[in-house]
Amino acid sequence: MQNAAPIKILSLAALMALGLAACGERYPADIRGSLEQAKESALEVGVSDAAPWISWNDGAPTGVEADIIRALAEREGLKIDWIRGEEAELLESLKGGDLHLVAGGLTKASPWKKHVSLSAPISTCHVYAGLAGPGAVSIAEDELKSMTLEVERASGLAHKAEKKDYTITRVDKLTEDSSGAIAEEFTLKEHGLTPTGEPLMKTTHVLALPHGENALYAALTRSLPARPGCRPMQEQPS
Structure with missing residues (x-):
């Protein structure tokens, strides 16, 4: 009788897994399907100038965050559509699901964390x-x-x-x-x-993405360093 509860829990978990498999569901999944949308068209990235994290040079974004996003795109086979704007307007668009990511030197302390999801750390200084x-x-x-x-x-x-x-x-x-x-x-x-x-x-730098886009979050996390140091310090000449 002592083993009854674990058996029930295991059976329930197995049934849930079978149910997801039967429906063709993947975990983690996006509420809005952001990653699949990006694969079908392009990864739409809002860029707010914030050197050295990201800034526009010769018509294209450069910097720590631009490098990370390009690594994500290469890993997932995505094209990138860079959209330049002010931080507040870009984050408002992200909140509404009109962008997939926003880069702009954001930190974990951003007041926007109530309205959008923040990535795992990309850099800690x-x-x-x-x-x-x-x-x-x-x-x-x-x-x-x-x-x-x-x-x-x-x-x-x-x-x-x-x-x-x-x-x-x-x-x-x-x-x-x-x-x-x-x-x-x-x-x-x-x-x-x-x-x-x-x-x-300490400051923890992050990228922003819409709430509930778990597959996109997981894909981005796979492109981040396991132990992020202070990237600008690492790239400064000694």
């Missing part, structure tokens, strides 16, 4: 406070917190930095004149700033 000048490395945390550091609005880091008691000013873009900032390590180095102390946090 550390965030530091960074200062200009060779003596920046030896500055204490309390001294850093007494300074006003720049944070790019689009980075999504401002609120998290304030929660850690850093004094910040929001800017559209860091410039070569920036004397101090909080940003991902590669961004600081690009602007001549030296990362100081320990990492403040």
Whole structure:
């Protein structure tokens, strides 16, 4: 009698599997059939400029995310239809099922995660406070917190930095004149700033796809690195 419940559960699972097989269903499956649509016509990818993740050069997207999407297309035998636009309008189209993917430097903290699905990580980077000048490395945390550091609005880091008691000013873009900032390590180095102390946090970069498109999600995941590091750091000259 003790084995009755497991036998019932196993029988139910077997019946479900047989039922799916009889109906010709595959798992994972897409609610809207995105992967099959892409195979029949093209993978429709919305692109919002966000270097070094993805940006337009000579009429075509380049960057970390463009390389990943091309790897997905090659693996699945897909053509790609790149559609350039603003992040919000592209994600709205994705939400409505008019696109298959959106690439634009999105992170796991994106407020759009309530409306669209986010991929497995494509890259994970550390965030530091960074200062200009060779003596920046030896500055204490309390001294850093007494300074006003720049944070790019689009980075999504401002609120998290304030929660850690850093004094910040929001800017559209860091410039070569920036004397101090909080940003991902590669961004600081690009602007001549030296990362100081320990990492403040991590950022996990992702691609976006419509809710419920499980076959497309699985195909994309197969094209991602098993242990994603910070791709821009890996590609910077040493």
